[in-house]
Amino acid sequence: MAKIGVIGAGFAGLSAACYLSAAGHEVHVFEKNAEAGGRARQLLTSNGFAFDMGPSWYWMPDVLEKFFNDMGHQASDFFQLQLLNPSFEMVFDRQQTMVIPADCKDLADLFEYIESGSARSLEKFLHEAKQKYHFGMEQLVYKPALSVTEYLSAKLIWKSLQVDVFLPFSKHVRKFFTNPRLIALMEFPVLFLGAQPSQTPALYSLINYAGLMLGTWYPRGGFVKVISAMHHIAEKNGVVFHFNAGVEKIMTKAGLVTGLQHDQQTFYCNGLVAAADYNHVEKNLLQAGERNYNGKYWDNRVMAPSCLIFYLGVAKKIGRLNHHTLFFDECLNDHARQIYSEPQWPDRPLFYVCCPSKTDNSVAPPGHENLFLLMPIAAGLDDSEATRQKYFSIMISRLEAFAGESIQNHIVFSSSYCIKNFIQDYNSFKGNAYGLANTLSQTAILKPKIRNKQLRNLFYAGQLTVPGPGVPPAVISGKIAAGLLNKYLTNKSHEIFV
Numbered sequence: 001m002a003k004i005g006v007i008g009a010g011f012a013g014l015s016a017a018c019y020l021s022a023a024g025h026e027v028h029v030f031e032k033n034a035e036a037g038g039r040a041r042q043l044l045t046s047n048g049f050a051f052d053m054g055p056s057w058y059w060m061p062d063v064l065e066k067f068f069n070d071m072g073h074q075a076s077d078f079f080q081l082q083l084l085n086p087s088f089e090m091v092f093d094r095q096q097t098m099v100i101p102a103d104c105k106d107l108a109d110l111f112e113y114i115e116s117g118s119a120r121s122l123e124k125f126l127h128e129a130k131q132k133y134h135f136g137m138e139q140l141v142y143k144p145a146l147s148v149t150e151y152l153s154a155k156l157i158w159k160s161l162q163v164d165v166f167l168p169f170s171k172h173v174r175k176f177f178t179n180p181r182l183i184a185l186m187e188f189p190v191l192f193l194g195a196q197p198s199q200t201p202a203l204y205s206l207i208n209y210a211g212l213m214l215g216t217w218y219p220r221g222g223f224v225k226v227i228s229a230m231h232h233i234a235e236k237n238g239v240v241f242h243f244n245a246g247v248e249k250i251m252t253k254a255g256l257v258t259g260l261q262h263d264q265q266t267f268y269c270n271g272l273v274a275a276a277d278y279n280h281v282e283k284n285l286l287q288a289g290e291r292n293y294n295g296k297y298w299d300n301r302v303m304a305p306s307c308l309i310f311y312l313g314v315a316k317k318i319g320r321l322n323h324h325t326l327f328f329d330e331c332l333n334d335h336a337r338q339i340y341s342e343p344q345w346p347d348r349p350l351f352y353v354c355c356p357s358k359t360d361n362s363v364a365p366p367g368h369e370n371l372f373l374l375m376p377i378a379a380g381l382d383d384s385e386a387t388r389q390k391y392f393s394i395m396i397s398r399l400e401a402f403a404g405e406s407i408q409n410h411i412v413f414s415s416s417y418c419i420k421n422f423i424q425d426y427n428s429f430k431g432n433a434y435g436l437a438n439t440l441s442q443t444a445i446l447k448p449k450i451r452n453k454q455l456r457n458l459f460y461a462g463q464l465t466v467p468g469p470g471v472p473p474a475v476i477s478g479k480i481a482a483g484l485l486n487k488y489l490t491n492k493s494h495e496i497f498v
Helices: 011-022 061-070 104-114 118-140 154-162 169-174 180-193 202-212 224-236 278-285 295-299 332-339 385-403 419-426 471-491
Strands: 003-007 026-030 042-044 050-052 081-083 088-091 097-100 217-219 240-242 247-253 256-262 265-268 271-274 306-314 324-327 351-354 369-377 411-417 458-460
Touching (some): 003 011, 003 256, 011 061, 011 224, 011 471, 061 224, 088 180, 097 104, 097 180, 104 118, 104 180, 118 202, 169 180, 169 202, 180 202, 180 332, 224 240, 256 271, 271 471, 278 295, 324 385, 332 369, 369 385
Parallel strands (some): 003 026, 003 271, 026 240, 271 458
Antiparallel strands (some): 042 050, 247 256, 256 265, 306 369, 306 411, 324 351, 351 369
């Protein structure tokens, strides 16, 4: 049994801690904040609101179910999942909206109503997306991406040739659909979750399959229930958590991590998984000669968006809102351009509203609504209170116009979260919210490596390494890092360092 440190108690860190402790190691998790969860923490207010601070879309339920199965459990042992129907709504203007049903036949009927012949196109698109999903989940995402040789099997090459993998996502979508609303529906996940559609490989249509076919779910009580479940499993396995324990230095000797320094204390260990911000770990916790990448490398990365978030408690019920509502009443391409190619605060932003109190009466007092407003923005922008309030006014005005009723005058709790907060709370590189963009040049072996090239017992996990941003990839990342470290500690072999 080895003594292992894990930095960070978000999804990736909790996943790594669970797998390493299940393998019989003594695991200690060091978290700079007061509780587990990272971006999935919960904000509780004195007047009875409970806000998910980060993730709110429970997609790819099979990935989390696999994690719980690996730990000898089922997700239902810890929380109740509810399938949302409708899955979400897209707003194009006050009169033109698109409500996305959970039922496959109803979805096909909706497509056919909007664009003649598109039901058949949807069937073809989703059939291919399903192939990519299973191809990706079974053959790609659990690979450590240390070498191109991992992807050179005849089966992988043949499968990749059967479906569009490298074609730009935007071109792929337009092979099937011409209606702007249907195109927006297919493109929104890659904009909100990681990249500009024109720069994203068509492989990521697997996300469309996950969202439209596997369903949009909600863990009753909020995402904190998932965090609590993983935290419980880790503690049951014997993992020791150190909260309010920001790591100040990684100690090394002869090409190995030997310990951590935090709060003028030293923790000695035989291995480490760094599930905190990758750039922060390298820049601030390691010496220059121990880093995988320099500052120029990071400055040249294409980042997924940051975001401006408002958590609002409203002392009334709002009739015309679903659990998830996407405001696409402005130009998608203009907003995407101002995130990626010309980073700046957007002129006419798209945004997203989550109202979990439509589904779950535990997250708001009776007769109240719990609202979460999120606007994607470029990472690294100047973040001032005046700018936050400017965009709050824009979003709340458009929300009120859509809802057809006053909301702002009934707000009894309001808190904002943006770039400065991501940096302060998570040491987030440029204040990013989602990690690296899923561009072709930042996919698989082209992502920051999951292992440290100089320190044989240091591995990374989280949204800045493989497989990428999002809750399911973060959980997978923790599993991959834990498996590599366990293999090294078990075999004391350098064979994985090719």
